[in-house]
Amino acid sequence: MSEEEIDFLEGLQNNTVEVQAGVDFVVEGDDRKTTFILIDGWASRYTTLSDGRRQILSFALPGDILGLHINFNAQAHYSATAMNTLKLAVVDPRRILEINQKFPILASGLSWCTAREFAILGDQAVRLGRLPAKARLAHLFLELWHRLELIRENNGKWLALPMKQSDLADTLGLSLVHTNRCIGDLRKSGLITVAKDHIKLEDLDALIRLSDFDPERLAEFSI
Amino acid sequence: MSEEEIDFLEGLQNNTVEVQAGVDFVVEGDDRKTTFILIDGWASRYTTLSDGRRQILSFALPGDILGLHINFNAQAHYSATAMNTLKLAVVDPRRILEINQKFPILASGLSWCTAREFAILGDQAVRLGRLPAKARLAHLFLELWHRLELIRENNGKWLALPMKQSDLADTLGLSLVHTNRCIGDLRKSGLITVAKDHIKLEDLDALIRLSDFDPERLAEFSI
DNA sequence: CGAGGAGTTGAAGCAGGTCAAGCGCTGTGG
DNA sequence: CCACAGCGCTTGACCTGCTTCAACTCCTCG
Numbered sequence: 001m002s003e004e005e006i007d008f009l010e011g012l013q014n015n016t017v018e019v020q021a022g023v024d025f026v027v028e029g030d031d032r033k034t035t036f037i038l039i040d041g042w043a044s045r046y047t048t049l050s051d052g053r054r055q056i057l058s059f060a061l062p063g064d065i066l067g068l069h070i071n072f073n074a075q076a077h078y079s080a081t082a083m084n085t086l087k088l089a090v091v092d093p094r095r096i097l098e099i100n101q102k103f104p105i106l107a108s109g110l111s112w113c114t115a116r117e118f119a120i121l122g123d124q125a126v127r128l129g130r131l132p133a134k135a136r137l138a139h140l141f142l143e144l145w146h147r148l149e150l151i152r153e154n155n156g157k158w159l160a161l162p163m164k165q166s167d168l169a170d171t172l173g174l175s176l177v178h179t180n181r182c183i184g185d186l187r188k189s190g191l192i193t194v195a196k197d198h199i200k201l202e203d204l205d206a207l208i209r210l211s212d213f214d215p216e217r218l219a220e221f222s223i
Numbered sequence: 224m225s226e227e228e229i230d231f232l233e234g235l236q237n238n239t240v241e242v243q244a245g246v247d248f249v250v251e252g253d254d255r256k257t258t259f260i261l262i263d264g265w266a267s268r269y270t271t272l273s274d275g276r277r278q279i280l281s282f283a284l285p286g287d288i289l290g291l292h293i294n295f296n297a298q299a300h301y302s303a304t305a306m307n308t309l310k311l312a313v314v315d316p317r318r319i320l321e322i323n324q325k326f327p328i329l330a331s332g333l334s335w336c337t338a339r340e341f342a343i344l345g346d347q348a349v350r351l352g353r354l355p356a357k358a359r360l361a362h363l364f365l366e367l368w369h370r371l372e373l374i375r376e377n378n379g380k381w382l383a384l385p386m387k388q389s390d391l392a393d394t395l396g397l398s399l400v401h402t403n404r405c406i407g408d409l410r411k412s413g414l415i416t417v418a419k420d421h422i423k424l425e426d427l428d429a430l431i432r433l434s435d436f437d438p439e440r441l442a443e444f445s446i
Numbered sequence: 447c448g449a450g451g452a453g454t455t456g457a458a459g460c461a462g463g464t465c466a467a468g469c470g471c472t473g474t475g476g
Numbered sequence: 477c478c479a480c481a482g483c484g485c486t487t488g489a490c491c492t493g494c495t496t497c498a499a500c501t502c503c504t505c506g
Binding site: 047049050051053054055057069071072073074077078097100101104107108111112114115116117118119121122124125126128129130171172173212217220 | 270272273274276277278280292294295296297298300301320323324327330331334335337338339340341342344345347348349351352353394395396435440443
Binding site for chain 2: 463
């Protein structure tokens, strides 16, 4: 990267804002176009059905970008909510276009982010379509654990989970009750230990076998 | 678009190839990097679990691009198969990088494609996570029907479906048997008519209500 | 100390899976 | 030209994973 590029990249993050847990900072149908870089905290991206049920599509972790392609949508296709206190860089999406036009190396970085998001959303579809409930949980835990590892925010076998069980249910396409029972089963069989807002992955191999998780798919996206 | 851009765009499609129905032209784990522009025919993108079960992630229709971000993966994250006879333009993915560096207007077009793919994959996740079986079918039919309309390959209320019921099952995260029964139910309730490789959407409003489909989300991506 | 939110547990019902068999094409080879 | 094989579709019977409804506990916060 040239000095100019580094400057530009840092300039993007000048305008930061703090968002409290539980606040929706993007709302489906919104026509104000903003791109966010998640500096700190976790966010979730979701859509709502007409009867009020939710489907969480993905989680954004520190370093992730939200609304990279918002330039090409008249309005947001999803909502985004803060799972804990966030630090967000607020970016005018026109600067994303500017990157693509003026800074080829940064533009490659954005494409890399896009490829990563695609891989994650594809894995989410596999979870929802083809895994039974317990495997969905294990698969998601492993994904988040590996993603944290990639950004060096991991903590041994412990996995931070700043979310309610109902959020997990809405991510995995399950009912709250069944999600709760499956977590209990995983705990009873010794695969995980549960603590407040954290779980410990006691037996990675067993979780991988249970969920058909492929660590390689994410490993590609190490920095 | 400048003349140079139009020339470049046409040049991309110089090297075309025909693929027979049923042939996998991208295989998961493959490290040969190629980008394809689908000129004619339908393709599906899928992953395989270790026990052999499949999850189809999305369908590619004429005009769609496959492997737009393959530059950033060591190997393909999915397989792609021809559902009927395809005409494919074979593109060196380095030319995609070239577009991003030299042709800002074309690059915007690529981002637009990416935004569209994201929206479609997100809808797929909602189907899989939150819709019951019959609604999944209706929702997918409506998506394909609207996508065909956008590329002007639609034919009234008829929808071409060059796929087996087992492909639908693998798309919608259902068993073949249940897929079959649900199609029968939709037929019996008069919402669709079934013919060889085609169905007719008899009552669009009822299908939309049943599946919570939002036509607006795709309409944005009209050309 | 009471209210409300998150988690937990029980009981009952149903959507969807699995197993199994049969049907009706189409293509192929004797 | 017929026989048979194979594939895609259909149907029946049974089973189970998951949902729903409902109640209760525990914790936190006002």
